Amino acid sequence: MSSINSLVANGGSSKTPKSDDEDDVPADLHGLDIREDSEGWNDIEEDAEELTVKCLLCDDLSYSVSKMADHCQREHDFNIIALRKRHALDFYGSIKFVNFVRSQAQAGNFKPQCEDSAAWQDDRYLQPVLENDAVLFSLDELDDVNETSLDDDGYLSGSTDQNEIATLRAQISTLQAHHDAYREEVSKTLEKRWTEAPDRTTTTADDEEIKYDKSYFESYSYNDIHQVMLQDRIRTSAYRDFIYDNKHLFEGKTVLDVGCGTGILSMFCAKAGAKRIFAVDNSAIIDKARQIAADNQLLQQITFVRGKIEDFQELPGGVKEVDIIVSEWMGYCLFFENMLPSVLYARDHFMKRRSDGSLDGLMVPSHCSIHIAPMADPDWIADNVTFWSDVYGFDMRCMMEGALTDVVVQHPPESTVAGRTKGQLPVRLWDLHYAKIEDLSFETDFVATLDKKIDTLDAWCIWFDMVFSADAPTGKGSAIIDPMEEQQLAKRTGAVTFSTGPLSMRTHWQCGVCVIDRKADDTHALESGSQLNSKLTFTKGQESRGLDVKINWKAEEGDEVGEQLWKLA
Amino acid sequence: MATTTANANGSKGAELSHSEVHYFNSYNHHGIHEEMLKDEVRTRSYRDAIYNNKHIFKDKVVLDHVIGVDMSTIIVKAKEIVEVNGMSDKITLLQGKMEEVELPFQEVDIIISEWMGYFLLYESMLDTVLWARDRYLRKDNGLIFPDKATIFVAGIEDGEYKEDKIGFWDNVYGFNYAPLKATALTEPLVDTVELKAVVTDPAAVITLDLYTCTTADLAFSLPFNMPIRRTDYIHALVAWFDIEFSACHKPVRFSTGPHTKYTHWKQTVFYLKDVLTVEAGENVRGVLGCRPNGENRRDLDISIEYELETEDMGRQLRNVCEYKMC
Numbered sequence: 073m074s075s076i077n078s079l080v081a082n083g084g085s086s087k088t089p090k091s092d093d094e095d096d097v098p099a100d101l102h103g104l105d106i107r108e109d110s111e112g113w114n115d116i117e118e119d120a121e122e123l124t125v126k127c128l129l130c131d132d133l134s135y136s137v138s139k140m141a142d143h144c145q146r147e148h149d150f151n152i153i154a155l156r157k158r159h160a161l162d163f164y165g166s167i168k169f170v171n172f173v174r175s176q177a178q179a180g181n182f183k184p185q186c187e188d189s190a191a192w193q194d195d196r197y198l199q200p201v202l203e204n205d206a207v208l209f210s211l212d213e214l215d216d217v218n219e220t221s222l223d224d225d226g227y228l229s230g231s232t233d234q235n236e237i238a239t240l241r242a243q244i245s246t247l248q249a250h251h252d253a254y255r256e257e258v259s260k261t262l263e264k265r266w267t268e269a270p271d272r273t274t275t276t277a278d279d280e281e282i283k284y285d286k287s288y289f290e291s292y293s294y295n296d297i298h299q300v301m302l303q304d305r306i307r308t309s310a311y312r313d314f315i316y317d318n319k320h321l322f323e324g325k326t327v328l329d330v331g332c333g334t335g336i337l338s339m340f341c342a343k344a345g346a347k348r349i350f351a352v353d354n355s356a357i358i359d360k361a362r363q364i365a366a367d368n369q370l371l372q373q374i375t376f377v378r379g380k381i382e383d384f385q386e387l388p389g390g391v392k393e394v395d396i397i398v399s400e401w402m403g404y405c406l407f408f409e410n411m412l413p414s415v416l417y418a419r420d421h422f423m424k425r426r427s428d429g430s431l432d433g434l435m436v437p438s439h440c441s442i443h444i445a446p447m448a449d450p451d452w453i454a455d456n457v458t459f460w461s462d463v464y465g466f467d468m469r470c471m472m473e474g475a476l477t478d479v480v481v482q483h484p485p486e487s488t489v490a491g492r493t494k495g496q497l498p499v500r501l502w503d504l505h506y507a508k509i510e511d512l513s514f515e516t517d518f519v520a521t522l523d524k525k526i527d528t529l530d531a532w533c534i535w536f537d538m539v540f541s542a543d544a545p546t547g548k549g550s551a552i553i554d555p556m557e558e559q560q561l562a563k564r565t566g567a568v569t570f571s572t573g574p575l576s577m578r579t580h581w582q583c584g585v586c587v588i589d590r591k592a593d594d595t596h597a598l599e600s601g602s603q604l605n606s607k608l609t610f611t612k613g614q615e616s617r618g619l620d621v622k623i624n625w626k627a628e629e630g631d632e633v634g635e636q637l638w639k640l641a
Numbered sequence: 642m643a644t645t646t647a648n649a650n651g652s653k654g655a656e657l658s659h660s661e662v663h664y665f666n667s668y669n670h671h672g673i674h675e676e677m678l679k680d681e682v683r684t685r686s687y688r689d690a691i692y693n694n695k696h697i698f699k700d701k702v703v704l705d706h707v708i709g710v711d712m713s714t715i716i717v718k719a720k721e722i723v724e725v726n727g728m729s730d731k732i733t734l735l736q737g738k739m740e741e742v743e744l745p746f747q748e749v750d751i752i753i754s755e756w757m758g759y760f761l762l763y764e765s766m767l768d769t770v771l772w773a774r775d776r777y778l779r780k781d782n783g784l785i786f787p788d789k790a791t792i793f794v795a796g797i798e799d800g801e802y803k804e805d806k807i808g809f810w811d812n813v814y815g816f817n818y819a820p821l822k823a824t825a826l827t828e829p830l831v832d833t834v835e836l837k838a839v840v841t842d843p844a845a846v847i848t849l850d851l852y853t854c855t856t857a858d859l860a861f862s863l864p865f866n867m868p869i870r871r872t873d874y875i876h877a878l879v880a881w882f883d884i885e886f887s888a889c890h891k892p893v894r895f896s897t898g899p900h901t902k903y904t905h906w907k908q909t910v911f912y913l914k915d916v917l918t919v920e921a922g923e924n925v926r927g928v929l930g931c932r933p934n935g936e937n938r939r940d941l942d943i944s945i946e947y948e949l950e951t952e953d954m955g956r957q958l959r960n961v962c963e964y965k966m967c
Binding site: 295296298299302303308312334336339340343360363364367368456459463464466467468469470471473474475 | 671672674675678679684688718721722725726809813814815816817818819820821824825828
């Protein structure tokens with residue numbers, strides 16, 4: 073968060089505070105979205121394409137050239153690297169060599185004679201045998217790859233330093249291959265586009281989404297947002313407490329940290345005794361995370377890989393299964409930023425399973441819930457809505473719109489909460505071992521009862537709670553569970569929970585306040601004990617990481633009724 | 642290598658660079674306008690400069706009053722506001738970059754602009770104002786509101802807060818976060834500094850005269866002296882700016898320093914790598930360097946050289962610190 077808006081936000085922890093908040097978390101963001109805080113975008117966006125490198129001699133696919141070279145040596149006793157060195161192959165020599173070997177394999181000869189370089193001198197071997205051959209795009213990094221050997225577990229053998237170097241080289245070569253493959257793709261695509269449709273100058277919705285996503289990841293590369301998150305004690309302590317209080321769950325285990333940021337969760341797991349931790353993030357912050365882990369002597373246990381988890385076929389070292397997935401994915405109103413689908417993807421592709429296909433691992437955290445409460449806050453309305461009616465003598469009421477159509481991110485004072493749902497239960501509770509993407513959009517009825525008399529229903533307040541359960545899933549469970557379960561889960565041994573609600577200490581997520589747009593003459597006083605029969609609907613927003621919130625309400629007695637849509641974008 | 646579609650159509654100024662899109666988009670949101678409008682020192686100064694000098698403005702052609710230009714979509718709201726307040730016949734609003742819009746007049750009598758950013762120059766909107774001056778302001782008796790801006794610095798004692806902000810990274814839940822600490826030191830902090838934290842006299846580093854300055858003047862390296870007022874420690878430098886509307890019959894001024902009322906600009910704090918131990922009567926000599934970043938002109942690269950002039954050899958200190966405002 074580094075734009076002018078984030079400077080405004082960070083200025084909040086001043087000695088002469090403007091806001092009413094007592095604690096030391098920086099001032100709220102006034103509903104500003106993460107996107108606005110990113111720096112300039114580069115012109116070339118990262119493509120989401122996977123890299124597949126086909127072996128020179130068989131159909132095996134690897135995700136990097138160096139991995140393919142390893143495979144070739146292990147499976148076919150064919151050492152590409154050594155051969156290149158021996159014949160001192162330059163760029164064109166290498167191309168010819170690769171195409172020669174591929175054509176030999178295609179002709180059925182899996183042990184091509186490579187002693188004499190005259191075999192591939194012919195210029196016909198400049199022609200790619202394989203279309204989009206990733207090896208041809210990545211020739212220069214074959215120089216950097218050492219001849220490595222794998223032990224029986226699939227881990228690279230040798231000293232820790234060698235492991236580290238090899239892992240880093242593998243990552244570099246993957247990135248290089250991605251980048252080169254992408255450049256080639258762009259060049260082809262644009263050529264195609266310009267020759268086929270010369271009038272096309274507007275960007276498509278897909279382009280916009282890719283651009284937005286890039287700036288999404290970029291916004292996490294600066295110090296500020298990580299300081300905010302790390303200094304959120306409620307958030308960070310919850311993870312730390314759960315991990316440190318349940319060391320038995322982590323000892324000797326393999327862990328995947330999705331969206332690791334500065335690596336704090338991975339480091340907690342390392343301290344708790346996890347044997348191997350894979351920390352994945354698509355933001356540049358991961359380079360700092362690697363450095364931090366090294367400075368804390370934890371690089372042996374934690375392997376950092378930059379990328380989107382959806383792009384990985386396997387984890388470094390050929391690991392395909394983990395025991396635990398840990399992630400801090402929550403956004404404003406829980407689902408803003410839409411990161412949970414990535415965590416669910418990781419669960420579906422990398423979590424260990426029993427023979428019957430059921431999940432045999434632990435999600436950390438394990439459950440999440442949404443709460444909602446009615447609010448009466450005349451002061452806020454005066455400062456932020458009515459304010460626009462007279463600004464230095466000018467009528468600026470058309471500026472009010474934003475305050476009424478966007479979900480406002482703020483932590484409202486306790487006094488503004490005018491009522492609760494029955495039993496103070498959440499309106500929705502999910503078990504993350506079973507939840508699917510479809511389960512995250514929902515519509516649910518609820519009843520809110522006022523606990524005091526109010527002049528007007530001014531707004532609705534939405535927040536979320538999290539549960540870290542130490543109980544591994546049994547294999548029989550559902551995605552959406554009875555809201556009453558939340559309190560039961562919290563009582564179990566080893567469980568840790570936290571709330572982001574207005575009655576709890578402020579977290580950096582604050583709450584989502586939906587201000588009601590009502591005409592000046594459409595106010596209805598409500599008595600204590602009044603019941604509001606309501607419905608809450610969450611749907612994915614138009615922006616790929618946005619959220620749409622709709623609330624319907626009708627007082628059991630009297631004329632108070634409404635339906636309104638708010639956006640978090 | 643193929644380039645992206647941004648250059649494919651070739652028409653002049655058709656595509657903004659991505660960093661520009663981000664900059665202009667940040668002004669779309671109503672929150673930033675609310676903050677600026679609620680900054681009474683700021684808005685009242687402009688109002689006073691204009692209302693108390695009606696004789697200067699009567700029947701003149703003003704860029705940003707009669708003609709309003711803004712690239713951000715907030716101008717759509719501005720048009721609505723002008724309409725609702727019955728002023729559409731006197732005010733023409735144009736959306737676009739100043740350098741690209743077609744004005745209905747070849748020349749204007751007055752230019753008004755609120756261009757100042759944090760540390761005065763962050764966001765470099767001044768370039769645009771100077772461009773408008775050269776292109777549109779009448780050469781004889783053209784007026785600019787405001788026309789003078791001065792940057793000041795002073796040394797401050799800020800041990801407790803520095804510990805919170807920088808020292809925080811030494812121990813994050815038991816882990817050493819040195820790489821992020823290094824980055825934190827290079828980021829100037831926009832925050833409110835209390836007057837009692839100020840240990841030295843203020844030093845004026847540069848005054849910009851908007852009638853005569855050029856964009857070249859916005860990249861500078863200038864010396865300053867900060868005489869020490871009391872025996873104390875100096876952890877950081879605080880910087881602020883003063884603004885003057887000297888065209889007014891009675892000049893209107895306002896300051897954004899720690900000695901004055903709050904403004905939304907607050908002040909800008911630069912933590913030093915060292916802690917200076919200083920005694921009343923001594924002096925800190927320094928050089929402030931500032932220039933727009935090569936890749937993104939709206940970002941600033943800043944350097945501060947400092948030297949404690951003291952007879953005590955044990956406390957003598959000199960160093961250079963680099964910062965980036967982005």
